Amino acid sequence: MGLFFTFLSGFKATDYLTALFTFIFLYVIHFYYKHFTRINPLPGPLPIPLIGSFEIFKNDIDAWFYRLNKQYKHDGVFELNIAGNRQVVITRADYVEKFLASNSSSINHIMRTANNGLLDLFDLETKGVGLNHSYQHWKFNRHIFSQAIMPLSSTDKPSKYVNSLFEEMSSYWMNLKKPDEDSITMDISTWMRRFTSDFIALISTGKQLNTIQHFYRKTINEEVTEEMIDTENFIEAINVFVSDNQTLFVPKVLRNFPFIKSRVDSMLDNCRYFYGRLVELIRKKRKELEIADYKVDPKEMDLITSLIVANTKYDPHPQKYSDPSLMRPMTDDEIRGVMFDAFVAGTDTTVNTFCFALYYLAHNPHIKKKLVEEIETVFKDDLNRPVTYEDLDNLKYVEAVVKETSRIRPTVSMVSRFSSKPDEVAGYKWPSNVLFILYVRGINNNPLYWKDPEKFEPERFLDPKLTENHPKNSFSMFGGGPRMCLGRKVAIIELKTLLTLVYRKYDVELVDMQAPLDVETSTITICKELNVRLIPRVRTA
Numbered sequence: 183m184g185l186f187f188t189f190l191s192g193f194k195a196t197d198y199l200t201a202l203f204t205f206i207f208l209y210v211i212h213f214y215y216k217h218f219t220r221i222n223p224l225p226g227p228l229p230i231p232l233i234g235s236f237e238i239f240k241n242d243i244d245a246w247f248y249r250l251n252k253q254y255k256h257d258g259v260f261e262l263n264i265a266g267n268r269q270v271v272i273t274r275a276d277y278v279e280k281f282l283a284s285n286s287s288s289i290n291h292i293m294r295t296a297n298n299g300l301l302d303l304f305d306l307e308t309k310g311v312g313l314n315h316s317y318q319h320w321k322f323n324r325h326i327f328s329q330a331i332m333p334l335s336s337t338d339k340p341s342k343y344v345n346s347l348f349e350e351m352s353s354y355w356m357n358l359k360k361p362d363e364d365s366i367t368m369d370i371s372t373w374m375r376r377f378t379s380d381f382i383a384l385i386s387t388g389k390q391l392n393t394i395q396h397f398y399r400k401t402i403n404e405e406v407t408e409e410m411i412d413t414e415n416f417i418e419a420i421n422v423f424v425s426d427n428q429t430l431f432v433p434k435v436l437r438n439f440p441f442i443k444s445r446v447d448s449m450l451d452n453c454r455y456f457y458g459r460l461v462e463l464i465r466k467k468r469k470e471l472e473i474a475d476y477k478v479d480p481k482e483m484d485l486i487t488s489l490i491v492a493n494t495k496y497d498p499h500p501q502k503y504s505d506p507s508l509m510r511p512m513t514d515d516e517i518r519g520v521m522f523d524a525f526v527a528g529t530d531t532t533v534n535t536f537c538f539a540l541y542y543l544a545h546n547p548h549i550k551k552k553l554v555e556e557i558e559t560v561f562k563d564d565l566n567r568p569v570t571y572e573d574l575d576n577l578k579y580v581e582a583v584v585k586e587t588s589r590i591r592p593t594v595s596m597v598s599r600f601s602s603k604p605d606e607v608a609g610y611k612w613p614s615n616v617l618f619i620l621y622v623r624g625i626n627n628n629p630l631y632w633k634d635p636e637k638f639e640p641e642r643f644l645d646p647k648l649t650e651n652h653p654k655n656s657f658s659m660f661g662g663g664p665r666m667c668l669g670r671k672v673a674i675i676e677l678k679t680l681l682t683l684v685y686r687k688y689d690v691e692l693v694d695m696q697a698p699l700d701v702e703t704s705t706i707t708i709c710k711e712l713n714v715r716l717i718p719r720v721r722t723a
């Protein structure tokens with residue numbers, strides 16, 4: 183060791199600088215050598231060593247993808263480098279079939295990302311569904327979660343919950359309306375974030391979190407209670423995770439770098455808090471079930487109860503599987519993992535889709551008129567009764583509005599798949615470990631499949647000839663294949679019921695018609711703010 187220091191002491195400061203510059207120079211040469219000799223070079227911006235592109239420091243990565251896709255003339259495939267990682271971006275419907283086919287049993291593209299980040303540190307590597315990186319754990323969790331959530335969508339529970347939450351929220355809005363004014367002005371995205379959290383809480387536990395109520399009380403400056411702080415913290419924890427989840431993919435070697443360490447630590451605190459709240463909900467539910475001796479009407483089961491009793495002697499629908507690994511009950515930690523997914527994947531996605539719909543409807547009054555006409559046709563004179571599960575079948579235009587909103591501005595604008603084996607994709611042969619980005623917004627807006635793609639036109643989804651002639655995968659909202667969204671049916675019920683209730687009771691105008699959508703994209707496109715004027719409808723009948 184002494185000899186080593188004697189050796190170092192022989193160097194001057196300029197020698198260290200020279201060594202540093204030589205290292206950087208060699209790194210840059212190596213980086214570009216690798217770049218220019220890469221397999222299957224595709225069109226794409228010239229990457230900058232280490233960061234890939236300065237675009238990663240902006241808040242809307244989707245805007246960059248959209249621009250590049252236009253620049254490359256929707257050609258079907260281009261490439262990017264993000265933080266040193268090559269990404270192959272696919273923008274044609276026929277190229278994504280391999281990943282999204284409903285009968286796809288191939289496990290080659292089952293993972294969404296490489297596992298070289300911090301998933302294990304956040305206890306997400308083997309937990310939950312969305313980010314799970316262990317095939318066996320993902321399969322087990324997805325199977326149990328799917329059995330718990332899918333049957334809910336054929337009951338009237340989701341629409342009942344939306345009705346009751348809307349009634350509550352709407353009564354707060356009416357209280358906020360000043361007697362001398364004919365409308366209420368608000369950032370509707372903040373209300374809706376609370377609405378969807380209360381909705382998922384109801385679906386999960388049968389009980390409300392009261393986040394809407396607490397937000398209302400905060401808005402009217404009521405004294406802040408512990409309970410109010412708790413629910414606002416809960417909403418904040420979801421927001422933080424959704425808008426900064428890139429932190430999970432920071433390469434392990436960078437974890438302790440000064441700026442990165444504080445960001446990772448703060449995300450860890452956020453997740454610990456969030457997990458703690460979820461575990462509280464699960465333990466509470468377990469206790470209630472124990473007291474009731476697990477006697478629950480199977481038709482009344484909430485999500486957490488279904489997850490707790492799955493594969494136990496209390497399971498009302500016991501099943502046998504050829505794969506014995508699917509037959510064990512879930513631990514509380516595993517339930518916490520999938521509940522985390524339900525809150526993270528199931529709240530913001532619906533809020534954003536809802537807000538985008540409001541934005542596009544306000545900019546297209548003739549479409550809003552048709553939507554209101556359909557609502558009035560279905561509800562005739564009875565405009566206060568709950569929207570039922572049966573009504574949803576008759577609200578075809580409302581559904582077309584939801585789909586058209588998701589076509590033109592999908593909240594999940596990109597879906598990723600990581601290959602574990604060599605494969606042929608988009609006409610090229612690829613080695614294993616390639617990250618493919620299926621650029622949903624690019625495909626949904628590709629002029630090859632959609633006439634005037636930037637025009638908001640829900641009729642596209644009503645004309646059977648049009649939809650039949652469309653190539654497969656030219657529209658996707660919920661992804662596809664083995665990793666397709668598990669909440670898709672519940673989400674459609676929630677969105678249709680909510681849009682109907684809102685437009686039945688209010689006209690919605692934007693405060694600033696000139697303002698573009700205020701969005702940012704990390705993994706999903708988030709509506710940061712949407713200022714609207716709600717004008718209660720005055721019925722003459």
Ligand code: HEM
Pocket residue numbers: 311312313324523524525527528529531532535593594597598659660661662663664665666667668669670672673
């Ligand atoms: C408008 C609302 C929603 C949209 C647009 C949406 C969209 C998506 C998309 C695109 C994916 C990725 C699919 C793929 O990789 O092929 C996904 C996954 C997922 N979604 Fe949704 N989602 C919505 C609502 C919900 C809700 C309400 C829940 C649950 C309550 C939910 C739970 C999930 C889960 C658990 C996954 C991960 C599935 C897996 O990795 O196996 N989503 N969603």
